[in-house]
């Protein structure tokens with residue numbers, strides 16, 4: 018019997034698709050072992066999310082709407098998680114591998130004396146023992162890991178462990194965690210958020226993504242890429258090299274330490290194909306590489322390739338697609 | 345003001361897949377011939393510390409590494425960038441569980457003048473766990489702010505810019521705290537001057553043998569075990585399209601994309 022706990026950010030009652038996927042796969046697995054899934058829903062308005070979480074498979078929903086979560090989501094969320102784990106006594110804690118899950122996991126691990134496995138790309142239970150897959154060395158190797166002798170915590174990358182079967186509705190008890198959180202003066206206090214405006218779809222939901230790398234040679238290169246993306250109804254992404262050059266904002270970065278995307282079409286322009294980049298787009302259905310170096314490693318990974326200068330290929334492709342889509 | 349930056353020496357993460365191989369016995373990469381470098385995000389952390397010191401005359405920066413004798417390289421690199429002090433926690437860090445590693449590093453940091461901030465990379469560019477910063481904050485008993493890309497002085501402490509999915513979040517904190525650092529155009533590590541690289545070779549390092557810190561850092565934590573380490577399955581090479589000239593190739597590509605159902 019494996020009792021699992023997950024925590025999701027549910028501010029205003031909204032739960033991300035990745036978090037819902039996680040609740041669903043965790044709920045199914047807990048039930049298969051005769052265990053239960055407890056979900057901690059955090060943030061003002063979290064109670065509104067209780068129904069969604071139940072339908073996705075939560076047996077117990079513990080909500081926490083303390084104000085401190087708004088000004089110190091890392092510290093206050095950790096306090097709620099520690100309290101939630103004391104109530105639910107899980108043998109496995111699964112957190113989304115997003116900025117909050119990655120923040121909480123090591124600190125919760127330390128407090129619980131748990132074994133932590135991060136950035137998990139797939140997971141299962143074998144004879145009651147959690148078994149995790151994760152990419153290491155920038156995606157150049159795959160490790161299989163387990164935890165013995167105590168509770169396990171994992172941060173789970175989007176889409177990992179996803180089940181295609183419909184969710185199993187949980188028992189669905191919902192209650193307040195009953196924890197008052199006092200913000201400490203030593204805590205980092207949130208002053209403001211700067212949300213980047215983006216035209217068109219976000220990278221996570223885009224069906225088509227055109228990404229630019231160091232091969233663009235400058236920020237101007239992102240303009241023709243934007244036109245191609247617009248033609249495809251998609252979004253623009255970037256490699257880390259392009260971000261470090263200051264040609265694209267960090268929120269555009271795709272890869273191991275950027276976003277994980279799963280579009281139907283991914284066009285990599287002037288990107289060499291470092292493993293750290295590819296792990297962010299490996300779930301794309303079709304990858305196209307445009308690179309002037311025929312030896313670039315990206316051609317060992319992409320489905321279709323064009324060897325040439327993007328300055329010629331990209332505008333020509335925009336024209337060709339416009340013509341084709343107008344037909 | 346005292347800033348401590350943790351630096352790790354790692355196998356060069358940019359070596360291509362084709363040159364990368366594994367030692368299945370040790371469950372580690374084969375390291376023959378390959379270069380080692382400073383883990384990239386630790387470089388970003390060091391740059392943030394150096395910028396704070398540029399802004400404040402009385403700030404001091406200590407570079408701290410935990411690793412075997414060869415890890416000295418990253419301290420020399422930091423000394424060439426004019427850090428004030430370099431401390432080598434000498435010993436094999438690979439065998440230690442994550443929580444114990446954090447306790448040992450906390451013990452080393454406590455031997456230094458009190459730190460206002462401890463900075464480290466968001467994850468090391470080898471096993472990529474991203475655990476140490478958070479665990480170290482717990483071991484030191486202070487808060488942690490991860491994914492920081494920018495840092496400045498502010499009344500009563502510091503202002504830090506954190507990278508999140510939707511953009512940035514700006515925090516005010518008094519310290520002490522552990523910050524984990526992520527990349528940004530504003531924190532690319534500066535190059536060292538040749539003459540400073542030469543001068544750094546002769547500089548004195550403070551060495552702390554691991555054995556001195558081990559007693560009292562025992563931890564009763566669950567064990568993480570690596571069952572298997574393998575290479576990803578090779579993919580088929582891309583179908584290279586050539587329609588004779590950009591327009592022809594683009595038309596061919598558009599057609600193939602439609603056939604594949606990608607547009």
Ligand SMILES: Cc1cc2nc3c(=O)[nH]c(=O)nc-3n(C[C@H](O)[C@H](O)[C@H](O)COP(=O)(O)OP(=O)(O)OC[C@H]3O[C@@H](n4cnc5c(N)ncnc54)[C@H](O)[C@@H]3O)c2cc1C
Nearest residue numbers: 230231232256257258272273274275287288289294309327
């Ligand atoms: C711990 C760690 C985490 C990382 N995380 C990420 C991550 O999340 N995302 C990420 O992207 N990277 C990440 N990296 C960096 C990664 O290792 C590579 O350095 C980076 O992806 C390289 O970016 P690039 O392909 O744009 O640049 P380069 O490798 O420099 O490639 C540029 C390419 O452009 C081509 N080119 C040049 N001119 C033209 C032209 N006119 N027309 C067509 N092609 C041209 C060149 O042939 C070359 O192949 C990480 C690295 C580490 C160590």
